[in-house]
Amino acid sequence: MPRDNRVADRNRNTPVTWRRRWLLAAGVIALLAALGWGLYTVIEPAFQTRIVITTGADKGIYRGFAERYAPLLKRDGVTLEIRSSTGSVENYQRLKDPASEYQVGFIQSGTTVPQETDQLQTIAAVSYEPIWVFYRGTAIVNRLAQLRGKRIGVGVPGSGLLEVSKVLLGYSGITRDNTQLVETDAPNALHCLQEGCLDAAFFIGRPDAPMQQTLLNSDLKLMSFAQADALVQKFPSLKKVTFPRASTSIVNDSPQTDVTLLAATALLVAKDTLHPALVYLLLDAARTVHAGEDYFTPLGAFPNLNTDEFPVSNESERYFRSGRPFLQRYLPFWLASFIERRLLILVPFLAVLIGAMQALPRMLESRIKKRFVIGYRALKQLEDEIWKTPQPSAEQVSQWRNEIEQIDAQASQIRVPTRYLHDVYALKQAISVVRHRISMASAGLNG
Numbered sequence: 161m162p163r164d165n166r167v168a169d170r171n172r173n174t175p176v177t178w179r180r181r182w183l184l185a186a187g188v189i190a191l192l193a194a195l196g197w198g199l200y201t202v203i204e205p206a207f208q209t210r211i212v213i214t215t216g217a218d219k220g221i222y223r224g225f226a227e228r229y230a231p232l233l234k235r236d237g238v239t240l241e242i243r244s245s246t247g248s249v250e251n252y253q254r255l256k257d258p259a260s261e262y263q264v265g266f267i268q269s270g271t272t273v274p275q276e277t278d279q280l281q282t283i284a285a286v287s288y289e290p291i292w293v294f295y296r297g298t299a300i301v302n303r304l305a306q307l308r309g310k311r312i313g314v315g316v317p318g319s320g321l322l323e324v325s326k327v328l329l330g331y332s333g334i335t336r337d338n339t340q341l342v343e344t345d346a347p348n349a350l351h352c353l354q355e356g357c358l359d360a361a362f363f364i365g366r367p368d369a370p371m372q373q374t375l376l377n378s379d380l381k382l383m384s385f386a387q388a389d390a391l392v393q394k395f396p397s398l399k400k401v402t403f404p405r406a407s408t409s410i411v412n413d414s415p416q417t418d419v420t421l422l423a424a425t426a427l428l429v430a431k432d433t434l435h436p437a438l439v440y441l442l443l444d445a446a447r448t449v450h451a452g453e454d455y456f457t458p459l460g461a462f463p464n465l466n467t468d469e470f471p472v473s474n475e476s477e478r479y480f481r482s483g484r485p486f487l488q489r490y491l492p493f494w495l496a497s498f499i500e501r502r503l504l505i506l507v508p509f510l511a512v513l514i515g516a517m518q519a520l521p522r523m524l525e526s527r528i529k530k531r532f533v534i535g536y537r538a539l540k541q542l543e544d545e546i547w548k549t550p551q552p553s554a555e556q557v558s559q560w561r562n563e564i565e566q567i568d569a570q571a572s573q574i575r576v577p578t579r580y581l582h583d584v585y586a587l588k589q590a591i592s593v594v595r596h597r598i599s600m601a602s603a604g605l606n607g
Contacts, residue, residue, distance in 0.1 A: 211438060212241045214251045214265035216319075217345065221289065221365045222247075222266040222426070225449060232445040238438065248272070248320030255280055255431060263434050264442065267469075268320030268364075269425040270327070270397025274470050281432045281473040283442055284463035286450045288401060288423040290367065291324060293383040294375050295360035296353060302386040304332035311340045313349035313361030324398070324424060325362040331394055346371050353380055364424070367403065367455055376408040376415075384419045391422060397469070398422045401456040423456065428463070429470055439475040440484050528576050528583075535574075535587050538567055543594050552601050560598045567591055 211233070216222035223244065230240040245251050248268035255265050256278040268289060274280065295301050312329070315321030322343060329341070342349075342358060350371070352358035360383075365372050376382070385391065388400045403419040428446060430439065443463065450462040465472050465480055542563055549556060568591050574584055 209237055210239045210241060211434075211442075212243060212261050212263050214243050214245050214254045214262045216245055216247045216251070216266065218244050219370070220247075221287075221369060222251075224369070225266065225286065225426070228449045229442070229445040232448055233441055236441055238441055246316055246318030247322075249323060250318040251429075255429060258431075262431075264428065264430045267427045267429045268324070269427060269467065269469055270395060271320035271323040271424070272469070278470075279432045280429050280470050281476075282465070282467055282470040283428040283430050283439055283473055283476055284446050284465060285425050285467045286428050286446050286463045287366070287426045288399060288456050288462075289320075289364050289426050290401060290403070290421045290423045290456065291321070291328075291398075292363040292365075292372065292375065292421065293360055293385075294353060294363065294378075294380040295383060296356065296380065297359070301360070301381070301383050304329055304334060304387075307360050308332075308334050308339055310359035311342060311357070313344050313352065313358050314341050315362060315364075316343055316345050320424065321362055321364045324364075324395075327395060328391060328422070331391060350375065350378075354378070367407065382415060382419055384417070385422055386420070388420045388422055398424055403455060407455055425467060427467055427469065430473070432471075432473075436475045439473055440479060443476060443479045444484070528580055531574055531576075532583050532587055535567060535571055536590065538563075539587075539590055539594055542567070543597060546594070546597050546601060549601075551604075557598065557602045560601070564591060564595050564598060568595075 213226050213229075215226045223242065226240065226242045230242065233240045243262065245254065245265075248266065248271045251262075251265035252267050252272045254260050254262040255267075256275075258279065264283070266286075269285075293301075293304070295307070299306075301307065307329075312325075312334075314325040314329070326341070329335070329339070334341075342352075344352070344361075346363055346365075349358060349361035349363070353361055363371065363375060367373075367376065382403075385400075392398050392400050399422070401421050401423045403415070403421055405415060405418050406413050408414040428442065430442075446463040451460050453459040453461075465476060542560065546552075546560060552560075568588070571584065571587050571591060576584065
């Protein structure tokens, strides 16, 4: 190596002060702090104490479900803001809009064609929704085809009932071309049936709902679906259910036979951005509201995950497998959520911090060792040159002496922790060995 380059290489062994070490440590700490703050800002907004739900008509079954959820959620400090809609189809349109305020809603099975881009998930199937067809007249109607050419109420635009009724009528050859299909709400359909401006009408709801009770206790006739098995095979989103004889009145034996109905399933659906902690609260509320037995389901049949219309929430799968998360079982919701949120931030932060704390000493040790390596490298280059010059000139010996003193001076300026002092003196001892070689070369010159 040329002499100028060797000297320059030796000169790189400048002392590294503790100030530079502290600057390095401060930089690492600042980086970790920035990482922690970044995680916090990402996770913090995800936690909410407010849920906006889209339901259905003001006096409909979905609205009733939501009104029963609200006080249960309120106990855990979560406000359920209820928004009415025309029904299942409008609820779906609201939820699939990523910019909308709606986070949760009820969707009736069989009324939508979900897309992979919807980013919606099923929290749970919560209830059967029986479909009732009431009609006027003396003749017994047990097939929808018998209503051809009549005036039929089929629900309102945006409702799941309208979609289902049109599909069922279509299977029976009934269209707008051969039958008067009237889009109207339940109260008006009841009024028109009683006044004679409709011959039949579709309704949906639980048998204990006010509208169903009014219909069942009226003079109108309830259709039993004789073709229920075939219709369910064609329309798998529906289920065949039975309304037992005398369910309306045992005294009056009403109805006087078992009535076969078709039922859709009410699904509690949410955007996949809904915070997992809120999913668990909604599942608890759904279990409280829907777990009871009724005409169509035994105790505990709902809520369940027996649906494939939308992807099922991961939290729902865990809930039905093992219940609420550990912290939420034994701590108040606000405290469990607080701890979970902080853990989400602290765990990765601590992992990075521990890694940095383990790496920092090794980095510092490497920098310290590098100073000694530079000194030994310069010393070895000088010693090799001495051995390769058996008859040095006076100028060469003088240059060697200057270089060894320069190396010695730089070694004396190295600032290291106490545990590395033995490395300093080992380097000085090596310097003494090379200095002795130079002395011997000088003595040979003088001799």
